[in-house]
Structure formats: C-alpha cells, structure tokens
Amino acid sequence: MPSLAIxxxxxxxxxxxxxxxxxGILMLPAACAVGVWLAGMSLQDIVAGFPVGxxxxxxxxxxxxxxxxxxxxxxxxxxxLLAAAGDRRGLLPFLFFLITAGVAAMGSPQAGYVVMPxxxxxxxxxxxxxxxxxxxxxxxxxxxxxAPTSLFGIVTNSTARQxxxxxxxxxxxxxxxxxxxxxxxxxxxxxxxxxxxxxPRHSATEAAASAGFTRPQVVTLIAIAGLILSVxxxxxxxxxxxxxxxxxxxxxxxxxxxxxxxxxxxxxxxWSTILMxxxxxxxxxxxxxxxxxxxLGHAAMTLGTPLVAALVILMIAGLVSAFASTTGILxxxxxxxxxxxxxxxVTGWALIIxxxxxxxxxxxxxxxxxxxxxxxxxxxxxxxxxxxxxxxWGLSMVIVGPVVAAFVxxxxxx
Numbered sequence: 001m002p003s004l005a006i007x008x009x010x011x012x013x014x015x016x017x018x019x020x021x022x023x024g025i026l027m028l029p030a031a032c033a034v035g036v037w038l039a040g041m042s043l044q045d046i047v048a049g050f051p052v053g054x055x056x057x058x059x060x061x062x063x064x065x066x067x068x069x070x071x072x073x074x075x076x077x078x079x080x081l082l083a084a085a086g087d088r089r090g091l092l093p094f095l096f097f098l099i100t101a102g103v104a105a106m107g108s109p110q111a112g113y114v115v116m117p118x119x120x121x122x123x124x125x126x127x128x129x130x131x132x133x134x135x136x137x138x139x140x141x142x143x144x145x146x147a148p149t150s151l152f153g154i155v156t157n158s159t160a161r162q163x164x165x166x167x168x169x170x171x172x173x174x175x176x177x178x179x180x181x182x183x184x185x186x187x188x189x190x191x192x193x194x195x196x197x198x199x200p201r202h203s204a205t206e207a208a209a210s211a212g213f214t215r216p217q218v219v220t221l222i223a224i225a226g227l228i229l230s231v232x233x234x235x236x237x238x239x240x241x242x243x244x245x246x247x248x249x250x251x252x253x254x255x256x257x258x259x260x261x262x263x264x265x266x267x268x269x270x271w272s273t274i275l276m277x278x279x280x281x282x283x284x285x286x287x288x289x290x291x292x293x294x295x296l297g298h299a300a301m302t303l304g305t306p307l308v309a310a311l312v313i314l315m316i317a318g319l320v321s322a323f324a325s326t327t328g329i330l331x332x333x334x335x336x337x338x339x340x341x342x343x344x345x346v347t348g349w350a351l352i353i354x355x356x357x358x359x360x361x362x363x364x365x366x367x368x369x370x371x372x373x374x375x376x377x378x379x380x381x382x383x384x385x386x387x388x389x390x391x392x393w394g395l396s397m398v399i400v401g402p403v404v405a406a407f408v409x410x411x412x413x414x
Contacts, residue, residue, distance in 0.1 A: 001038050002292035008034055009283055024275035031283035039290050049285035050278050054369055059269050060244030062376045064251035065117035066268030070261045073220040076213055078122045089126040093136035093184055100140025108235045109145030109152055114228050116377040129193035130382050131389050134374045138364035139180030146176040146356050155327050156356045159334040165348040175353045216258055223250045270376035277372045284324045306345030310409055314358045314402035321359040322394050323367050329359050347412045354405035361401050365394025
C-alpha cells in the first residue's frame with residue numbers, strides 16, 4: 001500500500017504539470033482519497049494534517065510586507081541598499097547569503113524568512129536574476145540552520161551523539177557553508193540576469209528614495225525592525241515564536257494607522273502558493289502515517305554496498321525534505337548512519353554531514369515553505385518563471401547533492 005500511495009503522489013505531480021493544472025487543486029482531493037481508501041484514515045484526520053502554521057506564516061509575511069510595498073518602504077530601502085552597493089551589485093546574492101545565514105544561525109532557520117521580502121525586490125532592481133537570489137537566500141538558511149546554535153544543527157548533532165557517532169559541529173557548519181557557496185556561484189553563472197542596463201527603472205521612486213523616508217515609511221521601518229527583533233529575541237529565549245502571527249500583529253497595527261495600505265496588503269497575500277504547499281504537506285502527512293518514508297529508508301539498507309545504500313538514503317533525505325519537514329527527516333534518517341558506519345565502507349560523521357546538507361539544499365523547491373515564501377516575495381510577473389526554475393533546481397538537487405556527497409564519502413572511506 002505505501003508503494004501505491006507514493007506512485008499516486010508522483011502521478012499527481014505529473015498530471016498537474018502536463019495538464020497545466022494548479023497542483024494544490026489536484027493534490028488535496030488525492031490526499032483525502034489515498035488517506036481514506038489506502039491508509040484507513042478518517043477524513044477529519046486527513047484534513048487536520050493541512051498545515052495551518054504554514055498558511056499563517058505565508059499569509060502573515062506577505063500581508064505585512066505587502067503593506068510595506070504599498071507605501072513605498074520596500075522600494076526606498078532597496079534603493080538605498082543598491083546605492084550603497086554601487087557598481088558591485090553582482091555581489092548582492094552573496095551579501096544576502098551572509099545576512100540570511102547570520103539571522104538563521106540565531107536559533108531557527110525560519111528566522112531567515114524575514115530577509116526574503118527585502119532580498120527579492122533588491123535583486124529585481126539590481127538586475128540580478130531572481131533565481132540566483134533565491135538560491136542565495138536558501139543557502140543562507142541552509143548554512144545558518146546547520147550552525148550548532150540553530151535547529152538543523154542542534155537536531156543533527158544531538159541525533160548523531162545519541163547514535164554514538166563523533167561529529168564536530170563546526171565541521172558540519174563549514175561543510176554547509178562550502179556546499180551552499182558553491183551552489184550560489186553556480187546559480188549566478190547559470191542565471192546571470194538581465195544586467196543593470198536592462199533592469200527595471202523607476203525614476204520617480206528612486207528620486208523619492210534619495211529624498212529620504214516619508215512619515216508612513218518611517219513608521220513601517222520601525223515595524224519591520226520590531227518584527228525582526230521580536231523573532232530573533234523569541235528564538236534566543238527558546239520561545240519558538242510564530243513568525244506569521246507576529247507579522248499579522250505588526251500588519252494590523254500598520255493597517256489601523258494607514259487603512260488604505262492595509263487593504264492593499266490583503267490583496268498581496270499569495271493564496272495560490274498557500275494552497276499548493278498546504279495540499280502537498282497534507283499528502284505527505286498521509287504518506288508518513290503509512291510509514292512510507294521509513295520503509296524507503298530500510299529498503300535502501302538492503303542494497304549491495306554501503307556506498308550505494310548511502311547514496312539512496314541521501315536521495316531519500318533530499319526528496320522527502322523537498323516536500324516535508326527538514327528537521328523531521330534529519331531526526332528519522334541520521335540513525336541509519338550507524339549500521340552503515342559500522343560496515344566500514346562509509347565514514348559515519350561524513351555521512352551525517354552529507355544528510356544535513358542534502359536535506360537542506362532542496363528546501364528552495366517551491367513545494368517547501370522556504371521556496372514557497374521566496375516565490376511569494378518575488379514580483380508577480382516573476383513568479384511563474386521562478387516557480388518553474390525552482391522546481392527543476394530543487395528536484396535536480398535531489399540527485400546532484402547525493403551524487404557529489406557520495407563521491408566525497410568514497411574519498412573519505414579510502
């Protein structure tokens with residue numbers, strides 16, 4: 001039954017792609033059908049798996065920053081960033097990578113989400129391809145998230161320790177930084193963008209930006225600073241703050257002060273992305289109820305050589321993480337490194353590092369929260385192209401990441 005459910009999951013993707021149908025529209029009823037008929041779940045339990053938290057997150061962030069865009073705050077901030085960058089605008093993806101990594105390292109990878117609504121407009125204004133910026137932002141979340149002070153790193157290191165595998169947290173962080181910088185370099189080469197000469201021009205907005213911030217923009221900047229500080233402080237105190245709820249709170253305050261901008265914020269909520277991601281997560285919840293992920297992992301362990309088994313497990317980690325919780329996948333698959341390490345054909349600590357990297361670099365897929373929020377933060381006329389490219393990039397990382405990691409494991413094993 002789990003194999004049939006996985007086949008249906010893949011088939012829904014194929015049908016939606018070839019028939020050009022919104023994926024969420026097909027995925028949600030398919031999840032309900034599979035859950036009821038194959039998994040024996042009640043419809044109520046299946047629908048309860050719809051990720052309300054993701055809905056609130058994407059809606060809250062796009063609403064709040066929709067207000068900031070409507071009153072010109074984002075444009076003004078971006079123009080000042082570009083003016084500071086000068087002729088070095090090609091370095092913007094690396095700058096935002098560092099900023100995002102620093103924020104994501106302060107307790108939770110999700111904290112890096114607050115950078116996206118600034119990074120994507122900055123890329124558009126600078127003539128940087130949004131794909132390059134999307135990879136840079138995800139790279140920052142991946143690298144920062146695998147720091148010993150952040151969630152991915154904490155889960156990976158603690159699970160490795162419980163499994164009896166010696167893993168240096170700084171080695172994990174260094175590997176994540178190297179891997180993601182390499183991906184950003186590749187993305188900026190593959191997607192050079194239109195360049196400054198072809199970048200959109202907004203002379204009126206630029207003139208306003210150079211003249212300083214208006215009073216509503218100053219109030220909005222204070223709200224943005226409050227949002228970022230609230231999120232970082234919450235994670236630092238171990239409170240696990242809900243970014244979406246906090247964003248709605250600050251957005252409500254701005255709407256009370258400026259009702260017209262608040263109404264525009266409502267129109268900028270990306271409901272299409274919310275439905276797509278929500279439906280996919282609901283179906284993945286059904287697959288997890290059927291224990292499909294663990295079955296795939298244990299099946300990989302029966303393969304001929306430890307290196308091949310490691311390659312398959314890394315691919316499973318990447319594939320499932322592209323649609324589900326990266327943290328959950330790391331906690332589930334890291335213990336599988338123990339028997340592979342005991343076989344002597346694979347270095348245990350290196351395999352765990354590979355799992356962490358392979359599970360996080362695919363999060364730029366539009367089917368994950370990170371990728372969905374990147375798309376929602378992009379300009380409306382860029383979203384269709386960005387979604388298509390991120391789908392190809394994210395799914396290609398399911399193959400590329402594990403293959404490169406397996407080659408490194410082979411070298412270390414020797």
